[in-house]
Amino acid sequence: MADAIVAEGLIKTYGDVKALDGIDLQVPEGTVTALLGPNGAGKTTMVRVLTTLIVPDAGSARVAGFDVVNDARALRSHIGASGQYAAVDEYLTGFENLEMVGRLYHLGVKHSRDRARELLAQFDLEEAGDRPVKGYSGGMRRRLDLAGALVAEPPVLFLDEPTTGLDPRARLGLWEVIDTLVARGTTLLLTTQYMDEAERLADDIAVIDRGKVIARGNADELKSLVGGERIEIGVPDSRDQQVACRELASVASGEIQLDSGTGKLTVPLSGAGGGAGAEALVAALGKLAVAGVRVTDVALRKPTLDDVFLTLTGHEAEKTEEAAQ
Numbered sequence: 001m002a003d004a005i006v007a008e009g010l011i012k013t014y015g016d017v018k019a020l021d022g023i024d025l026q027v028p029e030g031t032v033t034a035l036l037g038p039n040g041a042g043k044t045t046m047v048r049v050l051t052t053l054i055v056p057d058a059g060s061a062r063v064a065g066f067d068v069v070n071d072a073r074a075l076r077s078h079i080g081a082s083g084q085y086a087a088v089d090e091y092l093t094g095f096e097n098l099e100m101v102g103r104l105y106h107l108g109v110k111h112s113r114d115r116a117r118e119l120l121a122q123f124d125l126e127e128a129g130d131r132p133v134k135g136y137s138g139g140m141r142r143r144l145d146l147a148g149a150l151v152a153e154p155p156v157l158f159l160d161e162p163t164t165g166l167d168p169r170a171r172l173g174l175w176e177v178i179d180t181l182v183a184r185g186t187t188l189l190l191t192t193q194y195m196d197e198a199e200r201l202a203d204d205i206a207v208i209d210r211g212k213v214i215a216r217g218n219a220d221e222l223k224s225l226v227g228g229e230r231i232e233i234g235v236p237d238s239r240d241q242q243v244a245c246r247e248l249a250s251v252a253s254g255e256i257q258l259d260s261g262t263g264k265l266t267v268p269l270s271g272a273g274g275g276a277g278a279e280a281l282v283a284a285l286g287k288l289a290v291a292g293v294r295v296t297d298v299a300l301r302k303p304t305l306d307d308v309f310l311t312l313t314g315h316e317a318e319k320t321e322e323a324a325q
């Protein structure tokens, strides 16, 4: 499979800040890659270079076979991009916004109108399509912005934090729309701060910190770096704690940790995912109930972006933002 996006040694510096510090990236055609990282990691800068909005200081990149610097003009008609802040005209209707994009791409009047109607239907904006965008919700704006990126049916699509700031329902809706696009063979590079979003949408995840790719792999591979899911159980009585450690040894994938101050037991599980953690939790509680252990608190913790960061870099994601600033 050919690569739709290839970047080699990209560097972009702003004053003292290395927004990109020698990034390599390959995205095979028809696949989805997520750039996962906290605020200030360099995700937006990467997307801006790949979509020809800024020129890198060093390194090179090709998208859909075009060099992002030397073939920038030709490349633009082969890509679509949708940003963190929906780039739509407030005073035009949804339909007019999409029609305008079609005209900018020289699709012609009729084709632009047909395409606008088609996309409004696809993005569940048919009814809202004839109203001015200023009355739209955040989710509707994002959908319209994404629809705008698809007017010219680009084979390669860039989505910069597509769901940041959306409520959970709008987020799910957008994920479904993205699924449909990917099923049609679009190559997608998206950026996100959320591990669950990267896991849900991407075949491959590149974790970015301070302008560098610090880890790559699918969600399970990244989580296994952190050690997978874990069960946390509050057991106040010290004798019960000893019993619980013995009883749960068969459920744990490694050593059970006991915080004697808080009475919290942390039971590591292997990084299988797919409901295995919930099953292990039920089994663990069953064993404790039979053994008569009193439990005051229980949780199944999945690895978060913070856990991945802490493991890979020794610092938390939030600290990175401060450091970058």
Ligand code: ATP
Residues within 6 Å of the ligand: 014, 017, 018, 019, 037, 038, 039, 040, 041, 042, 043, 044, 045, 046, 324, 325
């Ligand atoms: P966010 O989620 O906040 O957009 P990000 O991972 O996309 O974060 P970038 O926007 O790429 O991060 O920024 C990377 C670093 O480069 C940050 O430290 C940022 O302050 C800096 N930076 C980005 N653009 C500029 C600019 N035009 N001028 C100066 N500094 C910039």
